[in-house]
Amino acid sequence: MAVPNKSLLIRAGLVALTLLLGLGAYALGTNLVKDRVAVGEPGTSPDETVTFTDDRAGIKLSYPETWKQITNNSRIALTDDEDSHIRLIAGPSEDDAALKVRVVPLPAEIVYDPDMSANDLAVIQGTLDKLIFGPNVEILSRKPVNHKGLLGFHYLYAFKQESTGREGVHSHYFIFDGAKMNVLVFEALPRSEFEGLAPTFDKILDGFTSERRAAPDRAPNHPAAPEVPAP
Numbered sequence: 001m002a003v004p005n006k007s008l009l010i011r012a013g014l015v016a017l018t019l020l021l022g023l024g025a026y027a028l029g030t031n032l033v034k035d036r037v038a039v040g041e042p043g044t045s046p047d048e049t050v051t052f053t054d055d056r057a058g059i060k061l062s063y064p065e066t067w068k069q070i071t072n073n074s075r076i077a078l079t080d081d082e083d084s085h086i087r088l089i090a091g092p093s094e095d096d097a098a099l100k101v102r103v104v105p106l107p108a109e110i111v112y113d114p115d116m117s118a119n120d121l122a123v124i125q126g127t128l129d130k131l132i133f134g135p136n137v138e139i140l141s142r143k144p145v146n147h148k149g150l151l152g153f154h155y156l157y158a159f160k161q162e163s164t165g166r167e168g169v170h171s172h173y174f175i176f177d178g179a180k181m182n183v184l185v186f187e188a189l190p191r192s193e194f195e196g197l198a199p200t201f202d203k204i205l206d207g208f209t210s211e212r213r214a215a216p217d218r219a220p221n222h223p224a225a226p227e228v229p230a231p
Contacts, residue, residue: 049207057087057103058211059182063204070097091187098197099204102183109215110176112151128153128174136160140169150210151176158191169194171201175208179215184208 049062052069070089085105091098110124121144133139138158145152152175160167168189175182186201188194 052088052090054087054103058177058180058213059087059101059103059209061088061101061204061208063090063099064200067092067098068094070094096189098187099201100183100185100187102185104181104183105213106176106179106181107216109179110151110181111178112146112149112176116151124151125153128155132157132172134159136162145173147173147175147205148209161189167191171198173205175210177210178212180210180213182208182210 048065050065050067051060051062053060067090070091085102086100087103088099088101089097113120125142125144129142132142132155136159140156140158142153142155142157145154152173155172156169157172158167158169166189168187169191170188171186171194173182173184175184184205186197186204188197
């Protein structure tokens, strides 16, 4: 039997409090941090993309030029609340958010190890499960993934909006890079739209890059949890 990596388990324990701050679970978005990003010039062909770069969060990705970077959405309340950690919401229209990106700083590093035991992976995934599972969620698949050498977890699940009763699908990624966790949520609403959108989602994920962030030199003795934004 593989011996659990104790240092990883400790890091996973430290990260648990951060993960449980309310990363959105199956709700696509709550708040948007503005004025921190650069968006490249769009191309001219139907397959062209715009490039989104956020140096502060250390991320870069491209999405279809026909999509909009959403800053005012009737379905998602957007503010400048920095505690939300939301870096981008984008979609085909102001009321059709298909992508949300969060970058959450962590108090300790989560490092990918090809020899990581199943038990170590289960510890982290068990914490993430708590963010996804809910009464209106139907889990279709969940598994660890390797994103360009970074440890990640992918959840595919159907959900139902409480307000409208509409059913959709989320393809939800948690990607760890040192002392930060990148969260990418792709949404298809209604559910029947997922098959057609899946190739676009895959292309965005394939082009996603992250710049590593190191752990703080010294974590506070009693870290204060940021206030969770109201839904």
